[in-house]
Amino acid sequence: MRSKLLILLCLLPLQVNANWMGPGDILGRDLDVPGMGDIGHVGIAYADSYSPDSPATQVIEVLNENPVIQINTIENFKSKTKYWGSRWIITGVTKARDAMSIIAQGIIQQALCPIYTSTAQYRPGTSTSCAIFRCDTFVYYIFNAGAGCKLIKDSDVMLPNTIYNAFPNSNGDLNLSKRQNKIVPSIQLSVLTAQKLSDMSLDDFMQIINAPIDKITNEEINDTWKFSQDYSLSSEKRTLLVDKLGFIGRADMLSDFVDKYSKMNDSKVKSMLLRSTLTVYQKYSELENYPKEKEILQNFYQKLLDTKLSANDANIVIRGFTQLSESNIILANLDKINNILNNQKVNLNPYVSVALKIELAFKSKDLEKIYISDILNILKRNDNTQIENLLNQLVIRRLSQSGLESLQTDSKSAIRQYLDSVRYKYIQTNKEKKSIAMSPPFYGAWLEASALVSSSSLEQAGEYVATFLQDKDSFEQMLYVSGLSNNNYMRKAFNTYRVLINFKNNFKNIYDESVGTPWWCTPE
Secondary structure: OHHHHHHHHOOOOOOOOOOOOOOOOEEEEOOOOOOOHHHOEEEEEEOOOOOOOOOOOEEEEEOOOOOOEEEEEHHHHHHHOOEEEEEEOOOOOOHHHHHHHHHHHHHHHHOOOOEEOOOOOOEOOOOOOOOEEOHHHHHHHHHHHHHOOOOOOOOOOOOHHHHHHOOOEEOOOOOOOOOOOOOOOOOOHHHOOHHHHHHOOHHHHHHHHHOOOOOOOHHHHHHHHHHHOOOOOOHHHHHHHHHHHHHHOOHHHHHHHHHHHHHOOOHHHHHHHHHHHHHHHHHHHHHOOOHHHHHHHHHHHHHHOOOOOOHHHHHHHHHHHHHHOOHHHHHHOHHHHHHHHOOOOOOOOHHHHHHHHHHHHOOOHHHHHHHHHHHHHHHHHHOOHHHHHHHHHHHHHHHHHHOHHHOOHHHHHHHHHHHHHOHHHHOOOOHHHOOOOOOHHHHHHHHHHHHHHOOOOHHHHHHHHHHHHOOOOHHHHHHHHOOOOOOHHHHHHOOOOHHHHHHHHHOHHHHHHHOOOOOOOOOO
């Protein structure tokens, strides 16, 4: 019944006070690309409280920079380009809670090494593969995953302004996008020449890039390869074609990406060829059933460790090399890896640096000893809750899936001491000390990570959570529970301890959206 209600909320215009932006509302602004501003850029607003009268203060969005999924202030969003305004689709006293189940899906993806794509294709991240989104597909995905709500029809054009206009109600601040998206017949590359593609506007060219790939033929794949290597096309268009090939790519195409990378002179296209190798191999469970391709790619990444790399390329190379190599090979190349990680000219974003070092630390006990202290030092220097949440999410995933013994005692102790040192940020009464980028699900991730590194068993971790929540009021409990995992030990705790049983009975929707079995449906 609840999922049906949310689907109705996706369809029916409702009334709300004008000029008041609430959680779950969409914000829009011009795309920062010359000639394509009216295509737009979108993000989802949210509040830092479950109180029904809390206005939105922040926005979660996908950007073509690192980190790809960011939480920023609404003022920051408005300041970048021409601001369109905000629109809404969810209403009622549970608006903040419903929005948070949607936002929580975005925060989950934020911790899964997100990568930006310019295409309309997307892929949610998993424990073994990176999330791949652009701003509109990200909004579409989190509404579908978090509320069972498909914002647009399958036949609609997937673009940011389409998603923005799908929210039927204006907050009264500005108008909706006036752009009229063109639905054009599928264009076969085989009937086009390089000259026609070169003369085509970037807007029209995106229709080719955004075309579905589920029924693409080998002939179309070959044509896409051909034009991606044709220097009579602009660098931007060839990069877009390679971006699409990354989603199309099969394991047997990896050698083509590697070969064309070695021959490519254009740095933008070269970088996209590199990124596409990761897009392809992660689709095939790290190539466990493709030993030949795995060896080719491992050697490819290893050689690139000796080259000058941009920050984006370094992220792909180190992640790929780490995921595809045995720990002894990684240790043998550790000086090269650390030279890149610590190179000021590469200038890795702290979020990316922590993500890569966690990947390395979880590869073996020897690497764990090296990198856990490095990770905690970065956290101390940056005092950033988004980076802390990344550590918390990955610690939860590691310890809940691989067992508490999968991290060494010294590592758990060091992490526990750090999490305790930032405890003040995760206590709701200390509002004046909170980071500006705090998000409700961050509270629960901090609590559960603290429980896991402080306990000798998963059952004891559940008891830790129950004890912590014992003296919290209902709004505080909602903040923490919204960020807990749906692992078996946590569900068991909610059937064991009185405080958690009472919460589950009184706020079943919050429980279901986080700890319980996901309630959302896949709409027709």
